[in-house]
Amino acid sequence: MESQVYVPRWAPGPSPTTSPPKEAKSERVDDLETGSIASEEDRSSTMGRLFPFSVASISDNTGRPPHSDIHEPPSLRIESNLITSPRTELGLQHNGAENCITCNDVGLNGVFLTWKDLWVTVADGENGRRAILQGLTGYAQPGELLAIMGPSGCGKSTLLDALAGRLGSNTRQSGEILVNGSKQRLTFGTSAYVTQDDTLMTTLTVREAVYYSAQLQLPDSMSRSEKKERAEMTIREMGLQDAMNTRIGGWSVKGLSGGQKRRVSICIEILTRPRLLFMDEPTSGLDSAASYHVMSRIVKLARHDGINVIASIHQPSSEVFEVFHNLCLLSSGKTVYFGSASMAKEFFDSNGFPCPALRNPSDHYLRTINKDFDSDTEQGHGGTTSTEEAINTLIKSYKSSETCQQVQSRVYEICQLKGGLLEKKGSQASFITQCLVLTRRSSVNMYRDLGYYWLRLAIYIALCLCVGTIFYDIGSSYGSIQARGSMLMFVAAFLTFMAIGGFPSFVEDMKIFGRERLNGHYGVGAFVVGNTFSSIPYLLMISLIPGVIAYYLVGLHKGFEHFVYFALVLFVCMMLVESLMMIVASVVPDFLMGIITGAGIQGVMMLCGGFFRLPNDLPKPFWRYPMYYIAFHKYANQGFYKNEFQGLTFPNNQAGGPSTITGEEILQNVWQVETGYSKWVDVAILFGMVVLYRLLFLGIIKTVEKVKPIIKGLMVASPEKSKQVIEKPPSSRYLHEAKI
Numbered sequence: 126m127e128s129q130v131y132v133p134r135w136a137p138g139p140s141p142t143t144s145p146p147k148e149a150k151s152e153r154v155d156d157l158e159t160g161s162i163a164s165e166e167d168r169s170s171t172m173g174r175l176f177p178f179s180v181a182s183i184s185d186n187t188g189r190p191p192h193s194d195i196h197e198p199p200s201l202r203i204e205s206n207l208i209t210s211p212r213t214e215l216g217l218q219h220n221g222a223e224n225c226i227t228c229n230d231v232g233l234n235g236v237f238l239t240w241k242d243l244w245v246t247v248a249d250g251e252n253g254r255r256a257i258l259q260g261l262t263g264y265a266q267p268g269e270l271l272a273i274m275g276p277s278g279c280g281k282s283t284l285l286d287a288l289a290g291r292l293g294s295n296t297r298q299s300g301e302i303l304v305n306g307s308k309q310r311l312t313f314g315t316s317a318y319v320t321q322d323d324t325l326m327t328t329l330t331v332r333e334a335v336y337y338s339a340q341l342q343l344p345d346s347m348s349r350s351e352k353k354e355r356a357e358m359t360i361r362e363m364g365l366q367d368a369m370n371t372r373i374g375g376w377s378v379k380g381l382s383g384g385q386k387r388r389v390s391i392c393i394e395i396l397t398r399p400r401l402l403f404m405d406e407p408t409s410g411l412d413s414a415a416s417y418h419v420m421s422r423i424v425k426l427a428r429h430d431g432i433n434v435i436a437s438i439h440q441p442s443s444e445v446f447e448v449f450h451n452l453c454l455l456s457s458g459k460t461v462y463f464g465s466a467s468m469a470k471e472f473f474d475s476n477g478f479p480c481p482a483l484r485n486p487s488d489h490y491l492r493t494i495n496k497d498f499d500s501d502t503e504q505g506h507g508g509t510t511s512t513e514e515a516i517n518t519l520i521k522s523y524k525s526s527e528t529c530q531q532v533q534s535r536v537y538e539i540c541q542l543k544g545g546l547l548e549k550k551g552s553q554a555s556f557i558t559q560c561l562v563l564t565r566r567s568s569v570n571m572y573r574d575l576g577y578y579w580l581r582l583a584i585y586i587a588l589c590l591c592v593g594t595i596f597y598d599i600g601s602s603y604g605s606i607q608a609r610g611s612m613l614m615f616v617a618a619f620l621t622f623m624a625i626g627g628f629p630s631f632v633e634d635m636k637i638f639g640r641e642r643l644n645g646h647y648g649v650g651a652f653v654v655g656n657t658f659s660s661i662p663y664l665l666m667i668s669l670i671p672g673v674i675a676y677y678l679v680g681l682h683k684g685f686e687h688f689v690y691f692a693l694v695l696f697v698c699m700m701l702v703e704s705l706m707m708i709v710a711s712v713v714p715d716f717l718m719g720i721i722t723g724a725g726i727q728g729v730m731m732l733c734g735g736f737f738r739l740p741n742d743l744p745k746p747f748w749r750y751p752m753y754y755i756a757f758h759k760y761a762n763q764g765f766y767k768n769e770f771q772g773l774t775f776p777n778n779q780a781g782g783p784s785t786i787t788g789e790e791i792l793q794n795v796w797q798v799e800t801g802y803s804k805w806v807d808v809a810i811l812f813g814m815v816v817l818y819r820l821l822f823l824g825i826i827k828t829v830e831k832v833k834p835i836i837k838g839l840m841v842a843s844p845e846k847s848k849q850v851i852e853k854p855p856s857s858r859y860l861h862e863a864k865i
């Protein structure tokens with residue numbers, strides 16, 4: 126082999142070999158749409174441009190065909206002006222497009238991810254801290270798929286979460302994760318993450334879910350029809366064309382199957398072709414054919430658009446296994462193997478665990494390193510060894526292998542590249558577009574979800590019929606003063622309290638918001654605006670229809686203006702309770718705990734709202750100030766009472782007093798209402814509280830987003846272990862020749 130000069134594509138200055146030959150642009154090797162595979166001739170002509178790095182030189186004197194190099198370590202395979210991978214067999218290389226990863230600007234736009242000596246620990250009651258990941262080192266490159274495999278509970282999801290910056294707050298992480306060679310946080314829109322559980326809006330059809338998502342994420346410069354086309358093309362790519370108009374469905378209504386939901390989740394995240402894509406078990410729930418098609422399409426997409434894909438996979442078929450570029454095999458948080466997927470077989474062979482004929486290699490690897498069932502591992506040579514021993518042998522062997530050294534060298538090289546900061550992938554749609562789309566989507570969801578408003582409407586109507594018949598035709602006797610007060614209190618307290626009923630549906634919305642927010646589809650502001658505007662028509666409906674029943678059956682203060690005020694206070698109180706529950710949901714995302722917390726808060730507010738204990742009798746200072754002024758029931762009651770009693774006169778049954786009593790006197794002496802200001806001020810305060818509560822929700826989410834990483838940063842501790850931070854590449858075999 127001739128001497129080699131490794132030149133990264135983003136290295137400054139001209140390089141004679143960094144540009145692909147002109148004719149490359151006219152070549153058509155594979156077609157993403159049709160999935161057609163390149164001819165062998167085409168492939169060999171484009172092999173030299175398969176990777177984002179140009180390697181000056183070089184001729185291969187071995188005379189091997191292009192594919193035979195797959196038995197060499199993958200990361201630094203340098204020969205024949207190429208570093209190649211077994212994916213060539215699938216035609217996953219240059220496709221002739223201008224933006225082809227293999228030819229153009231992977232080095233500029235692609236994202237390299239490296240991690241060195243990565244540890245993740247969690248608190249363990251008895252033993253201090255338990256390590257979930259133990260000193261992992263690896264890398265992931267643009268245009269490639271890195272598969273993370275291992276037995277259940279070995280730390281696959283934890284590794285993905287750590288790399289994506291999404292570890293839970295009870296974990297501690299140490300080691301170095303670099304993006305394009307520099308430290309940067311990977312949250313909120315810098316990458317896309319397909320989580321293990323499918324958090325989707327169950328009331329939407331597949332077409333709607335993906336199209337709304339396209340509208341939220343794709344730039345305003347794209348026309349509606351283009352967005353629609355992109356959405357439908359992506360749905361077809363994931364083989365969901367027959368389910369386009371099927372509702373996703375949830376626990377109450379059956380819709381898509383688990384595997385179909387998985388594919389919808391993938392569709393939503395690949396719409397914008399993110400530069401970094403994390404996938405937690407993308408093939409779970411899929412049959413082997415569907416798994417193969419999904420994974421091969423993702424690999425093609427990765428290759429075509431320079432996407433760096435990192436996926437945890439449970440049990441790939443041999444066909445699926447073949448599309449992996451690199452494999453990270455974990456056992457109990459330790460690396461058993463990291464390197465070319467196709468080289469894993471040789472690794473297991475050479476360590477005395479050959480894959481039996483006719484067995485799927487990935488099954489063999491997993492079986493060899495799964496010690497959960499404490500079974501013995503059969504060896505090719507007829508003997509047996511315990512699974513624990515087998516794992517230790519493999520871990521030791523990997524650590525001392527050349528492959529491991531090459532991985533560390535590769536990590537070191539990538540770290541030297543020092544690429545720019547990763548820009549937010551984020552949504553490119555404007556804030557206004559996001560608000561409009563979210564309002565529309567949320568309206569459709571509220572309309573179709575019976576639990577959101579329809580059930581409440583039915584219950585409200587039933588309750589208001591009860592109120593209307595119990596207080597029927599209340600009249601204007603002296604006794605009606607107390608009855609009116611009680612009836613209005615019931616409406617202000619209990620009917621508004623019932624707004625809590627929409628909380629479970631809102632919690633589902635919050636989960637979707639959480640996922641989309643983390644993936645950068647839109648911000649908190651757009652979510653709050655969308656939720657507020659979409660709920661207004663429904664809240665108006667559930668305050669007007671039951672309100673009219675209760676108001677006119679009881680025969681409250683006559684006059685349309687009085688009814689409008691009554692319905693307005695009811696409406697704004699329901700909105701207020703919903704806003705309060707939004708705050709609760711942002712702090713307590715579990716719906717049962719949230720309902721209990723929300724009910725508790727409202728119970729306290731009801732108590733100190735000035736009805737059960739008159740304002741002047743409330744113990745000072747806490748209940749009289751500030752609680753009385755914080756409880757929205759104060760303003761609701763006072764507004765209702767002013768609306769009801771001002772302008773009315775009642776006969777006075779009290780001995781020795783005047784024969785009549787005015788509404789003003791009742792307000793001041795009976796209900797102790799502050800009459801120095803108009804009833805409209807009360808309603809304005811209530812509206813102000815709605816705005817305040819929604820702003821509080823926004824503020825809490827934003828603060829948590831900002832504070833959480835700081836707290837996590839403070840919590841990062843060095844685990845008790847000797848560190849092996851790679852300051853120098855263990856193997857300088859390639860580097861001493863490299864010009865970076």
Ligand SMILES: Nc1ncnc2c1ncn2[C@@H]1O[C@H](COP(=O)(O)OP(=O)(O)OP(=O)(O)O)[C@@H](O)[C@H]1O
Nearest residue numbers: 247257276277278279280281282283284293295296
């Ligand atoms: N935040 C956490 N707190 C406590 N333990 C955790 C936490 N996260 C992960 N673990 C533990 O770490 C181990 C690895 O979990 P992880 O979810 O990464 O495994 P996995 O390989 O993805 O498993 P599966 O394939 O079954 O999804 C498990 O034993 C799990 O209980």
